[in-house]
Every structure is written in C-alpha cells, then in structure tokens.
Amino acid sequence: MYWLKKEQLELLVKKLAEEYKIFGPRHDRxxxxxxxxxxxxxxxxxxxxxxxxxxxxxxxxxxxxxxxKYRYEPETxxxxxxxxxxxxxxxxxxxxxxxxxxxxxLDRFFxxxxxxxxxxxxxxxxxxxxxxxxxxxxxxxxxxxxxxxPAAKDGFDLDLTFTxxxxxxxAGSKKxxxxxxxxxxAEAGPEASALKKKIIDNSVSSFDSFAxxxxxxxxxxxxxxxxxxxxxxxWEYIGNQCFECGACSFVxxxxxxxxxxxxxxxxxxxxxxxxxxxxxxEGYTKMAGDNNPRKPVEDRRNKRFFCKLSYSQSKKYLRxxxxxCGRCARVCPGDIGLPNVVTYIRREITGExxx
Amino acid sequence: xxxxxxPIVSIPEIATIVDIRDEIEDVRSFYFTLDxxxxxxxxxxxxxxxxxxxxxxxxxxAVSLPFSPENDRKHISVRKVGKVTAALHQxxxxxxxxxxxxxxxxxxxxxxxxxxxxxxxxxxxLIPLRSSIIHVLQHRQDFGRVILVYGxxxxxxxxxxxxxxxxxxxxxxxxxxxxxxxxxxxSGEVGFVNHLAAKLDLPVSDTVAFVCGPPVxxxxxxxxxxxxxxxxxxxxSTLERHMKCGIGKCQHCxxxxxxxxxxxxVYTYKQIRTLGEQI
Numbered sequence: 333m334y335w336l337k338k339e340q341l342e343l344l345v346k347k348l349a350e351e352y353k354i355f356g357p358r359h360d361r362x363x364x365x366x367x368x369x370x371x372x373x374x375x376x377x378x379x380x381x382x383x384x385x386x387x388x389x390x391x392x393x394x395x396x397x398x399x400x401k402y403r404y405e406p407e408t409x410x411x412x413x414x415x416x417x418x419x420x421x422x423x424x425x426x427x428x429x430x431x432x433x434x435x436x437x438l439d440r441f442f443x444x445x446x447x448x449x450x451x452x453x454x455x456x457x458x459x460x461x462x463x464x465x466x467x468x469x470x471x472x473x474x475x476x477x478x479x480x481x482p483a484a485k486d487g488f489d490l491d492l493t494f495t496x497x498x499x500x501x502x503a504g505s506k507k508x509x510x511x512x513x514x515x516x517x518a519e520a521g522p523e524a525s526a527l528k529k530k531i532i533d534n535s536v537s538s539f540d541s542f543a544x545x546x547x548x549x550x551x552x553x554x555x556x557x558x559x560x561x562x563x564x565x566x567w568e569y570i571g572n573q574c575f576e577c578g579a580c581s582f583v584x585x586x587x588x589x590x591x592x593x594x595x596x597x598x599x600x601x602x603x604x605x606x607x608x609x610x611x612x613x614e615g616y617t618k619m620a621g622d623n624n625p626r627k628p629v630e631d632r633r634n635k636r637f638f639c640k641l642s643y644s645q646s647k648k649y650l651r652x653x654x655x656x657c658g659r660c661a662r663v664c665p666g667d668i669g670l671p672n673v674v675t676y677i678r679r680e681i682t683g684e685x686x687x
Numbered sequence: 688x689x690x691x692x693x694p695i696v697s698i699p700e701i702a703t704i705v706d707i708r709d710e711i712e713d714v715r716s717f718y719f720t721l722d723x724x725x726x727x728x729x730x731x732x733x734x735x736x737x738x739x740x741x742x743x744x745x746x747x748x749a750v751s752l753p754f755s756p757e758n759d760r761k762h763i764s765v766r767k768v769g770k771v772t773a774a775l776h777q778x779x780x781x782x783x784x785x786x787x788x789x790x791x792x793x794x795x796x797x798x799x800x801x802x803x804x805x806x807x808x809x810x811x812x813l814i815p816l817r818s819s820i821i822h823v824l825q826h827r828q829d830f831g832r833v834i835l836v837y838g839x840x841x842x843x844x845x846x847x848x849x850x851x852x853x854x855x856x857x858x859x860x861x862x863x864x865x866x867x868x869x870x871x872x873x874s875g876e877v878g879f880v881n882h883l884a885a886k887l888d889l890p891v892s893d894t895v896a897f898v899c900g901p902p903v904x905x906x907x908x909x910x911x912x913x914x915x916x917x918x919x920x921x922x923x924s925t926l927e928r929h930m931k932c933g934i935g936k937c938q939h940c941x942x943x944x945x946x947x948x949x950x951x952x953v954y955t956y957k958q959i960r961t962l963g964e965q966i
Contacts, residue, residue, distance in 0.1 A: 400698060404743035404783070411701050411743060411783045446949045447934035450697045560963060589938040592931040594746045602744055609937070616939060619929045620748070620769030623902075625942075625964065635941065644944035 333524040334517040336492065336499040344515060345374050345425065352423035352460055355391055357381045368431075379426045379494070383470045383657065387431050387585035388424055389438060392455040393608075395582075399451050399592075400604045418454035426464040427488070430473070430657040433480035434585025435461075436487045437649040441588060445648060451606065460507065465493040467531055469539050472658030474671060477550050480655040482535040483528075493528050500528050549678040550641065554652065556677055558643040564630070566680050570637075570673060571630025573666035578610030580636065580660035580669070586653045587639070589616075611635045637673050693729075696934055699741045699785025700726050704778055710764055711844050714811060715776060716753075718762040719784060732756050733793030734818035735925055735953045738763070739933045741785030745774035749930040751952070752789060753814045753847075755821035764814045764846070790933040791952045794819045794897065794923060803831035803890040805917075807908050809880050809900025810839050813846045815925045815952075816899050821850075824857045832890050838865040838880030838904075842873050863887060881907035891916040898924045898956075909956055919957035926952050926959070 336344065348354060358376040360367045368384035371377055401414040427435070442452035463484035466473070475481030484491050489508035493500040500520060503509040556562050581587040591609040596602050609616060612633065617626040626632055639645050640654040654670055661669025678684075706718035721727040732752055740763060741747045748771045750763045767776045778784070796819075804823060806816050823830055835854070839845045845864065854860050865876035865883040876883050881904065889912075896917055898908050905924065912922055928940035928947040940947035943962030945954075954962075 402743060402785075406744075406782075409781055409783055411785070413698060413701070413785070415698060442936060445935050447696055447936070449932075449934070449936050588936070590931065590936070591939075592747065592937065594741075594744070597744045604747075609939070611938070611941075617929050619927065620772060625928070631964070638944075639938075642944065 333520040334501040334512055335520050336501045336517055338498060345377060348423045348460060349374060352421040354423050356425035357384045377425060379464055383428055386583060387434055388427060389585055391422055392452055393588060396607050398603045399606045401601060403601050418451060419457055421458035423460040425462045427461060428466055429463060429481035429484040430475045430655040431585050432463050432484050432487050433655045437586040437653060438588055440649050461488045462490045462492060463488040467494055467535055469535060472662050473656060474658060475656035476536055476539045478652055478654050478656035483532045493531055495527060500524055549674050552681060553674045553677045554641045557638055557641045562677060563680060566676055567630040567634045570668050570676060571633045573668045574612060574629050574633050575665050576612045576629060577665060578612050579663040581610035582608060583659035583663050585655050585657055640670060694789055695787045699787050702784050702786050704780050704782050704784060706780055710846055713767045714764060716762045716764045718760050732789040734822045735794035736789040736791045737952060738786055738788035742771050742774045746771040749933060751815035753817040755818050757825055759821060766811055788933060790948055794953050799895050800829045803894040804833045805889055805894060805896040806835045807880060807884055807896060807898045808837045809904035810844055811846055812900030813837060816897055817847060819897060824854055824860060827857060834861040836863045836880060836884050838883060840867045842866055842870055880904060881911045884908055885911045889915060895921045898922060920955045922956035923953055926954060
C-alpha cells in the first residue's frame with residue numbers, strides 16, 4: 333500500500349487526463365445532487381461527496397447511443413454500413429464499491445455469456461478504474477447485505493481509502509502500479525493494512541443503525557424468488573404500487589435492458605440507436621400485431637426483482653444482481669424499492685401484518 | 688462451436704432479394720443471397736433457428752427460418768403485421784436487406800432419430816416447422832412414422848401448398864388437413880386442429896411432436912397430445928417474443944429464467960410449463 337497526499341490527488345488526476353477522458357463525482361449546484369459525470373473541469377472532482385444519484389453504467393452503456401450508421405439509396409439499391417468507433421480511453425475516478433460491483437456484473441453479463449456484446453466491449457477496453465472506500469454509509473445504503481461494500485475487493489486499477497487527511501492507495505492492476513510508480517508515491521508502513529481494516533470495520537458497524545430490519549432478509553428473498561414460492565397476491569401488491577416510470581431501472585447499476593431502433597428513416601443516412609429500456613414499460617414485451625404476453629403490471633414487476641435476486645440470474649453475474657446502492661428506493665414514487673420488496677416477501681414468510 | 692456455424696453477431700451482412708413469392712394473404716416469401724461470397728458460402732443454419740432481418744430505413748425484426756439446412760433456397764416467409772414487415776413487403780427483387788444470425792438453439796435432430804414424428808401446425812405456424820419437415824424427409828429412413836396435422840382458418844390460409852405437394856410425394860409421409868369452417872370445394876376435415884388431432888390414430892411410444900401456432904391453438908393441441916399419452920418432454924415448440932438483439936443482451940425475450948434468443952426459441956413443453964409465464 334502507498335500514501336497519496338491530498339495535494340497529490342490533483343497531480344494524479346492531471347496525469348490521467350493526459351491519456352483518458354475523466355469521469356467522477358461532482359456536486360451539481362443546480363440540482364443540488366452529486367452526479368457521476370464527465371468532468372470538463374477537473375477541480376470539480378469531489379471524492380468526499382455522497383454516493384452519486386446515478387451509477388456510472390452510462391459510461392459503458394450510454395442512455396442513448398448510435399451503434400451503427402447506414403446509407404441506403406433506394407434508386408441505386410446501394411447500401412453502405414458504417415461501424416462507429418466507440419473506443420475511447422476513459423478514467424472512472426472515485427467509484428463507490430457498489431458501483432464498481434455493478435460494473436463488474438455488467439462485464440460478466442455483456443462479455444461473459446453466449447455472445448460478446450461488441451459495443452460494450454469497445455467502451456470497456458480502455459478503462460482506468462479508481463475505487464473509493466465508503467468510510468461511512470449513506471442513509472439509503474445496504475451494500476453490506478449484498479456483499480458489495482463498503483470497500484472494493486477487486487476490479488480496480490487503484491483503490492483509495494480516505495484516512496481523515498490522506499489516502500491509502502492500493503494497486504489492483506499493472507497499470508495501477510505503473511501510475512503509482514510514476515507519481516513516486518511513498519510506500520505505507522506495515523500499519524497501513526490494519527488502519528484500512530479499522531476504517532472499513534468502523535464503516536460496516538455503522539450500518540447497524542439502519543440496515544438491520546429488512547435488509548438482512550435478502551438471502552431468504554433470493555431463496556423464495558428462485559423457487560417461485562411467492563404468492564401472486566404479493567406480486568399484485570407490489571405491482572399496484574408501480575407507476576411504470578422505469579426510474580428504478582435507470583438508476584440501477586446492473587439493469588441493462590435496451591431497445592434498438594433505426595432513426596432518421598427519411599434521410600439517406602440512417603442511425604441505428606441503442607437506448608435504455610425498462611421491463612416496467614407495458615410495450616416492453618409487445619410484439620408486432622399487438623400480442624403482449626406480459627401485460628399485467630405485476631407480471632412485469634416480478635421480472636425486475638427476479639433479475640436482481642434470483643439464483644438463475646445471479647449465475648450470469650456470479651453474484652446477486654443487487655449491489656445494495658439503494659437508489660431504486662430513493663427514486664421510486666411508489667414504495668417498491670428493493671429493500672421494501674424484501675420486506676413484503678419477509679412479511680409473507682413470517683406471516684406478520686403490514687404495519 | 689463449428690467455425691462454419693459462427694453467426695453474424697453485431698453488424699448486419701448485406702443480402703440481395705432474388706425472388707419474392709406470395710404465399711397467402713399478407714404473407715410473402717423473400718428469397719435472398721448474401722452479397723459477400725465467403726459469407727454466402729459459410730452461412731449455415733439448424734432447423735428451428737431464426738435471424739434478425741434489417742429492412743433498411745425501417746428497422747430490424749426477428750424472423751424464423753423456413754428453409755432446410757441442406758439443399759434448400761435461403762428465404763424467409765413474413766406476414767405483414769407491423770411497420771417494419773410492411774416496409775419489407777414493399778421491397779422488390781434486387782433490393783437489399785441486412786442479415787444477422789442465425790441465432791437460437793434449433794430443433795433437435797440427432798436426438799430424435801428413430802422416433803415417430805408428429806408435426807402439428809396452425810396457420811403460419813407451419814413456417815418455423817417447414818425447415819424441420821424437409822430436413823426429416825431428406826433423411827426419411829432415419830425416422831418412424833412422419834405425420835403432418837395442419838389446420839388454418841380457411842383453405843386460402845394454408846401455407847406452402849407447393850411444398851406440401853412435394854412432401855406428399857415422399858413415401859410414408861402422412862398428411863391431415865383441416866379448416867375452421869366448411870367451404871365449397873373442400874373435401875378435407877372441418878374444425879380446429881386440436882379436434883382433428885384428437886380423432887387421428889397417432890403413435891404414442893417413441894414419438895416426438897412439434898407444435899407451432901397461435902397460443903390458443905397451441906394450448907389446445909398440447910392438451911390432446913398429453914391425453915393421448917405423449918410425454919411433456921417429447922413435445923417441442925418454438926416460441927415467439929419481441930426481440931432486439933438476438934444475442935441474449937437486450938432481455939426483451941425473457942421468459943422465466945430463460946431467454947428465447949439463446950435458450951430457445953425451441954422449448955419442450957416440459958420446459959415451457961415450468962417457466963411460469965403465459966405463452
């Protein structure tokens with residue numbers, strides 16, 4: 333481990349900026365939110381800020397992306413398909429462990445199944461990842477219940493832990509080590525590991541005050557979701573609270589459903605667009621001819637929680653699909669963020685009443 | 688995976704429509720060849736697979752493959768139902784389309800050798816079964832009884848009449864047809880295809896059934912076949928879902944814990960029953 337002095341952080345970011353486009357958390361004055369964003373002004377990087385309201389998945393899997401272009405001339409019947417170059421070196425600085433875990437889920441899903449998603453791969457190829465230990469949890473968090481925090485275990489190039497004044501730095505890759513060497517960071521003594529452990533333990537223990545009640549039931553919910561032993565009434569109850577807004581999907585670090593549509597149909601140059609989609613939308617499963625096999629909202633809602641917690645989906649991510657960031661609970665205009673859904677399932681198991 | 692069977696994954700390959708045939712009302716077959724000779728050469732399918740077809744300046748859609756893996760012309764048969772298929776129907780020979788695929792698991796072939804085979808189709812449900820029927824008839828000696836039970840709303844709605852005539856010329860291929868309502872000049876059965884299936888003397892042991900058609904027909908036929916004693920794991924069908932990518936990423940085609948594009952589109956009824964979603 334190494335020490336990174338506060339004033340060296342600026343140097344580190346500048347050095348990365350020579351090679352990479354820089355992304356990180358910044359406080360947005362207009363919305364008063366912390367946003368994980370492309371930083372045009374590097375001084376805006378704020379590693380002490382709260383968990384950003386958006387996960388960093390948009391960097392690898394944009395909301396809205398042109399994946400190819402084609403020119404078609406109906407008169408000459410000529411077609412020219414043009415691939416889009418998505419390869420761009422990007423540095424993600426200050427990733428919370430939940431978000432890094434989410435990104436690793438996306439990696440396994442997009443790159444590790446039957447087929448490789450070439451568009452995701454292009455974004456992923458040249459990435460530099462710096463994770464940031466959560467020295468205290470935020471009120472919405474429950475990463476300790478989903479084994480995804482408060483500190484990163486793997487997948488980073490550099491991992492930072494704030495000790496109150498400076499950062500402890502750990503390299504997770506060769507290119508991370510190269511950067512440490514280039515910056516000439518001072519090696520930390522043998523006490524560094526114990527210090528880091530103490531900081532993490534302290535963070536974990538402060539979850540007790542708010543993450544005890546429903547959140548510890550996640551593994552039981554996983555069991556029920558996997559085996560299908562959840563009564564239709566529970567899904568109906570959950571479905572009735574869904575506004576079908578799709579916000580939970582959009583702020584989820586692991587939700588990755590997308591739609592593909594061709595745009596600019598009248599022009600000689602047409603774009604094939606890939607956009608985020610959500611299983612909560614009624615049109616999501618609608619086929620040509622208006623046949624929709626999954627029309628009722630509760631049918632669509634259980635799909636999401638199946639994706640987040642069932643064993644069969646966990647096999648694709650090599651861990652649960654929920655990373656405990658709590659964003660869905662924060663944005664849901666109903667009351668069906670993941671922790672609450674776990675509560676509803678718990679109530680069914682224990683037979684306790686609603687309030 | 689056999690290198691020759693590598694599908695076209697992300698960027699569509701350009702193909703030329705070489706021939707168009709009207710099949711039934713609003714259903715047309717589009718014969719195509721891939722423009723790049725090496726791709727045309729390497730393009731191989733398994734019966735039951737599907738492709739993603741781009742209609743330029745309209746969009747892309749998933750469509751099952753009706754042609755046999757051996758000695759058959761490449762084509763798709765498409766009903767005009769939405770805006771992309773309507774745009775496809777506007778095309779003429781010489782026009783270009785884009786092809787990705789083939790994707791999906793396909794019907795079993797090696798595993799069912801030696802069995803009796805019953806095909807039950809309703810309406811354009813014959814399209815995805817056509818490939819398997821031809822493939823099986825090309826290897827006729829490897830199978831027991833081979834039977835087609837086919838129903839449609841009217842005689843005009845029966846698909847692939849020419850192909851069926853050719854198949855009937857094959858020795859030991861039994862065919863039974865039905866239409867929903869009586870018609871002048873129709874001497875075959877009248878009524879739903881499940882009723883016809885119920886009446887027929889169908890084999891039961893060492894028998895696999897392939898069923899494809901609209902959901903109502905599908906459920907009714909399965910019921911009859913099960914009553915006769917055909918096991919759930921020996922009844923195969925091919926499912927249809929809204930699809931965007933074809934490669935297991937967009938998730939639109941999820942049914943239960945499976946994705947139709949990579950785990951299907953061919954399922955046994957036993958699998959379908961445990962997926963916990965309607966068909």
